[in-house]
Amino acid sequence: MSIWPKELIHSIACRRCVLFFGAGVSMNSTGIDGVRPPSWAGFLTEAASQIDAPRKKKTVKEILALIKAGDYLTAAEVIRNEIRQEKFTNLVKARFHTPDFKAAPIHKTLFNLDLRIAITPNFDSIYETAAGERGAGALTTKIYHDDDIADCLRRHERVLIKSHGTISSPNKLIFTRTDYAKARNSHSQFYELLDALLRTHTFIFVGCGVSDPDIRSLLENYRYRHPYGQSHYFVTASNNFCPEVKSVLSDSLKINFIEYSSTKDHANLSKELDLLKEQVELERIELSKNQAW
Template identity: 30%
Template structure:
């Protein structure tokens, strides 16, 4: 059994964790056509086949340099409506949720954030609702009203911060999209900063290539140097200097797992984390009952057992 940070387990038990899902989660699922939903880089490389040779060469050079935003901007500008159709065709594919999707949902958190455009997370979440009576609310365009998510301790939310395939016009993909909907949107940055201060983030299937998210993490670490860290699931073997940059500049600690091409060790690690979270939740619930019983005995000599309102579902544990 893996060893996890005690503060992280406590936050998970109290649903004070935001699960931040990247493209690696989507690509873990097999589509109905038998393939995988492409990541940002693969999608752009394949899109180069739809433009003339000179532009294709230019864009491929940008992709090789990891300047995905500018590469996307040039392709979007050249392809027009074809670009939108390509996005719908790729990210609108149907797929059965993967083991990684199921393991992620088993962590039983209230808020999931993602930069993914596809529909796989909501499909998986709806299939694993357990005793919940309402579907998670999907938010794909942030405005000031969505700060109410912080106060709604009963509802569950999937926040698709870069848009959804259902509305390609509001997808954040190219440089101009980032300026319009991310970097240039004060609600976007304020919402994420408040979440970073209020919750512990756990990044799953996320490579830290996204400039908007990396910038926010670094500004957060600079402004709040004494705040608690966040976590990223990462295969072993990453260079120590990169891990140190994540710790020092982004307050981001790595939870490492054994590497292989399919990341097969990641779902079992998440299930282990979920089981330890459930055990911690039981301990908190039992401690709450004991404390209430002691107070009741001191005041009236009678023991009155009530659930801990600070825990999900009043402390009821779903196995």
């Protein structure tokens, strides 16, 4: 039995869907010596170990408590303040860029869903690598601070929007609480554009956490500004939330959960996405026959 709702398959087939993918997708990739991109928690824990004495023990203890509580923004800000911008930036590049990560099958499957718009808070370039295998010009990449994103979306282009910045411009990454506040004020038109996409397209979130500040803010605003709007879709492992928590999140964020069978390596996510691709291709054949685009 398919886990994918017919309404979602139809939206993807009609290219009226936006893919929003997070760190859980990048973590499928491997780089030099088989190393994988770290999780946000893993990276911050390593970065905290770079704090020098004499206040290291107490400061690191408080940072680790923040990470455990899921307050990654504050933890990142404390770490960056303690080890300074240059050292923090070098560590980011060493962990997310230098290993030369290769695209994983999941990146290729997501790209082959053939959606016009994808958004990611990831600042690695792995998805672009997957797109590059299709040749030059297969994907246009835009960053949250670019002033021509809306123009690109209106052209017939495949667009990837990097909502937290890109590793090639490490000083403009959105990593901390201050970075978020600054971006929301300095680039408010970008967040207005994301809100417009939520109102006009179906979103599918893959490899993301509901605690991501961008996701929560966008979905909460959508939920209460448009109480009768269509729900979006959030793909997650089957054991991530109990029924009571799912019910609260579904209502407060206006999302439908799509669950795949949980395993330690999340291999079933890739399998289910492969099945989704097949179902979308069949739906596009039917739409073409009926001229029901």
